[in-house]
Amino acid sequence: MKSLTLRHIKSGAVTGLMILATLAVLTPLALVFLHIIKMGLSSLSLDFFTQIPKPTGESGGGMANGLFGSALLILLASCIGLPIGVLGAVYLTEFGSGRLATSIRFSADVLAGVPSIITGMVAYSLMVVPMKGFSALAGAVALALIMIPIVLRTTEEQLKMVPGTLREASLALGVPLWRTSLKVMLMSATKGVVTGILLAIARIAGETAPLLFTALGNQFWSRKLTEPIAALPLQIFSFAIAPYEDWHKLAWAGALVLVCIMFGLNLGARWFGKAKRYGN
Amino acid sequence: MNAKVSLENMSVHFDTNHAVKSVNLDFPANSVTAIIGPSGCGKSTLLRAINRMHDLVPSARVNGRILLDGSDVYARGVDPVAIRRKIGMVFQKPNPFPAMSIHDNVVAGYKLNNTLKRSEADEIVESCLKRVALWDEVKDRLKSSAMDLSGGQQQRLCIARTIAVQPEVILMDEPCSALDPIATLKIEELVEELKERYTIIIVTHNMQQAARVSDSTAFMYMGEMVESGPTKKIFTTPEMKQTEDYITGRFG
Numbered sequence: 068m069k070s071l072t073l074r075h076i077k078s079g080a081v082t083g084l085m086i087l088a089t090l091a092v093l094t095p096l097a098l099v100f101l102h103i104i105k106m107g108l109s110s111l112s113l114d115f116f117t118q119i120p121k122p123t124g125e126s127g128g129g130m131a132n133g134l135f136g137s138a139l140l141i142l143l144a145s146c147i148g149l150p151i152g153v154l155g156a157v158y159l160t161e162f163g164s165g166r167l168a169t170s171i172r173f174s175a176d177v178l179a180g181v182p183s184i185i186t187g188m189v190a191y192s193l194m195v196v197p198m199k200g201f202s203a204l205a206g207a208v209a210l211a212l213i214m215i216p217i218v219l220r221t222t223e224e225q226l227k228m229v230p231g232t233l234r235e236a237s238l239a240l241g242v243p244l245w246r247t248s249l250k251v252m253l254m255s256a257t258k259g260v261v262t263g264i265l266l267a268i269a270r271i272a273g274e275t276a277p278l279l280f281t282a283l284g285n286q287f288w289s290r291k292l293t294e295p296i297a298a299l300p301l302q303i304f305s306f307a308i309a310p311y312e313d314w315h316k317l318a319w320a321g322a323l324v325l326v327c328i329m330f331g332l333n334l335g336a337r338w339f340g341k342a343k344r345y346g347n
Numbered sequence: 348m349n350a351k352v353s354l355e356n357m358s359v360h361f362d363t364n365h366a367v368k369s370v371n372l373d374f375p376a377n378s379v380t381a382i383i384g385p386s387g388c389g390k391s392t393l394l395r396a397i398n399r400m401h402d403l404v405p406s407a408r409v410n411g412r413i414l415l416d417g418s419d420v421y422a423r424g425v426d427p428v429a430i431r432r433k434i435g436m437v438f439q440k441p442n443p444f445p446a447m448s449i450h451d452n453v454v455a456g457y458k459l460n461n462t463l464k465r466s467e468a469d470e471i472v473e474s475c476l477k478r479v480a481l482w483d484e485v486k487d488r489l490k491s492s493a494m495d496l497s498g499g500q501q502q503r504l505c506i507a508r509t510i511a512v513q514p515e516v517i518l519m520d521e522p523c524s525a526l527d528p529i530a531t532l533k534i535e536e537l538v539e540e541l542k543e544r545y546t547i548i549i550v551t552h553n554m555q556q557a558a559r560v561s562d563s564t565a566f567m568y569m570g571e572m573v574e575s576g577p578t579k580k581i582f583t584t585p586e587m588k589q590t591e592d593y594i595t596g597r598f599g
Contacts (some may be wrong), residue, residue: 164405232442236505239398240456240512241432250459255446 100326107323110316115324120286120302126313130321132288133302136203137272140282140298143207144214144271149264151211152218153253159219160226161234161248172220179216186212187277195281203289203296206282210271217270221263225256262340269332273325275300299325350414351376351546352397352434352516357411359392359401366392368570369411374516374563379538379547381561381578383554385593389570390550391439394518397548398434399427415516435514439521441501443493443508450489452504456512475507479537499530506537510545517541519549523556535560554594558582566590 114129121128155175159168190209195201229252237247253260278284283295284305299321306318350373359367367389374380382390392401399420401407412419420430443452453472457463472489476482481503485496493504502522509517519538523531538547538560551557557564558578565575566589574581574590585591592598 230442232438232440233444234403235400235436235438236442236444236508237455237459238400238403239431239436239438240459240508241428242456242459243428244403246459251444255444257446 103319103323103326106319107321110320111323112320115317115320119288120306120314120317123311128313128317130297130299130302130317130324132285132297133299133321134324136282136285136289136297137299139203139296140206140210140278141268141272143203143292144210145264145268147207148211148214148267149218152215152267153222153260153264155215155219156222156226157248157253159223161244161252172223175216175219178212179220182276183213183274184276184279187279187281190277190281198293200293201281201283201295203282203292203294206278206296206298209277209281210274213271213274213277214267217267218264221266222256222260225259225263226252228259229255258340262336265332265336265339269329269336272332273300273329275304279304349376350374351416352548353414354393354397355412355414357393357396357409357413359389359396360408360410361404362406366570367396370567370572372565372572372575374546374548376546377542377544378562379542379549379560381557381564382548382550382567383552383557383564383593384567384573385598386552388567390567391520393567394520394548394550395436397516397518398431398436400436402427432512433514434516434518435509435512436518437502437506437509437520437522440525441498441505443496443501443504445492445494447493448490449485449493449496449504452493453507453511455508471511475511476504478510478540479503479507480533481507497530499526499533502526502530502534503537506534506541510541514545516546516548519547521550521552524552531556554582566593568593 112129114127115131116129116134117131118127118129119132120130155171159171163171187209190205190212194205194208198205233251233255234247237251238244242251278298278301282298282301284301285295285297287297289296303318303321303325306314306321309315352374354370354372357367357370358365370393382393384390395401396409397413397420401409409421413421415430415433419425420434444455447455447458450468450472451458453475454463454468457468457471473482473486476485481500484500485504488495493501496504502525506517506522523534526534535556538549541547542562549557549561561578563576564578564581566573566581566585566587568589574585574587581590582594585594
């Protein structure tokens with residue numbers, strides 16, 4: 068009997084520890100979220116989404132150009148990064164074997180671990196130096212470099228989970244391997260692949276460092292890909308370190324919007340990953 | 348008897364493992380040939396060599412000749428895709444495409460190759476599903492997922508998918524091993540009917556099944572073709588001791 072009581076006590080203690088650990092994980096998230104809502108909500112207005120920053124001294128203004136710039140950068144980065152990441156993963160799972168595949172996987176893992184400021188420097192020397200100027204294009208390349216390894220590895224994981232019997236079924240019907248890879252294997256993994264893509268987008272949406280010396284930021288509207296462009300995280304950064312109270316408020320509002328976007332993307336990824344689709 | 352498919356001195360190696368050893372065998376047209384033998388004897392390996400499924404396995408090597416209507420399917424310049432269009436395959440476990448409806452599964456061979464003509468699709472679906480005796484069971488839910496079907500229905504769907512692309516030869520790799528006896532019976536009846544149009548090669552563990560459905564039987568053991576001939580003869584008066592032992596259940 069005594070040992071049973073002891074077990075109950077032990078069990079209770081360990082459960083308690085686990086609950087504490089869970090709380091320790093959740094608390095910072097909740098604190099960050101609550102603080103940003105508290106600081107951001109009061110400065111958030113319609114102007115934030117429609118106006119560009121006002122010159123110093125004038126009150127009001129918004130980050131419409133930053134929102135637009137971020138959207139454009141994400142779109143461009145996706146155009147570069149998604150095809151490379153997804154097709155690279157298809158190559159790795161369907162055709163790649165031996166040394167080349169191993170080295171691609173290894174470089175993707177290393178690339179994923181490279182600090183994003185380094186990625187920015189690479190994009191700087193690849194794009195900004197030859198083009199002789201900061202540009203949206205350079206920013207997009209930097210973001211794409213961050214995106215590629217994430218998309219590559221998640222897509223590869225998802226493709227590996229598609230049963231090989233489907234590949235055989237398709238081949239046995241006289242479908243060439245490349246069509247089989249794209250139309251059977253990739254299509255069967257769509258759900259997981261899209262989830263991975265959404266998470267990669269969420270990741271680059273908040274990146275600041277790689278844009279510092281590529282997209283650079285812009286106080287005004289910019290629609291040219293060869294010119295510096297504003298981006299939400301950059302604007303938050305420069306407004307937050309500026310000495311004006313007004314700008315700080317805008318930065319808080321920007322932070323709130325950015326967190327909401329990332330929260331939405333993560334929720335979207337989860338929803339998409341869970342949604343019941345044909346056949347699963 | 349004219350042979351649709353013949354194996355001449357055919358061997359399959361996986362690296363150093365000699366899985367199929369110098370097999371010579373003819374598969375007559377419009378008949379069912381069963382390949383029997385204990386697990387790991389190389390039956391499936393032999394079958395998959397015929398439609399070049401081993402091409403994907405880097406370690407696999409096929410030697411000798413496999414003739415389809417007299418020409419070698421492994422000859423230089425022969426496209427494996429073209430071979431697989433003539434030689435269809437049904438697998439051990441039913442493997443319909445999970446992301447496709449029943450309807451789309453039947454015409455998958457066309458859809459995946461972008462050769463489907465919309466006007467013909469419904470006709471192909473109906474006639475193929477009727478030939479595998481699945482039409483009455485699914486005609487009201489052609490748009491629902493193929494995964495909603497039972498195992499036996501899925502396997503018949505896979506056969507429908509295979510005949511939809513009009514092959515000449517159908518390879519069946521233990522098509523009933525994942526099915527219950529009633530579903531098995533249905534597939535066996537189907538095989539009987541299909542041989543009018545196709546040359547069928549069926550690998551099976553189940554000797555009763557081989558006896559029921561096949562015209563000729565080949566017995567393999569340890570990668571070697573021990574004996575082949577008319578099913579009746581193999582099952583009643585086999586020439587080799589090993590064949591007799593296996594058929595009477597003394598090993599295997």
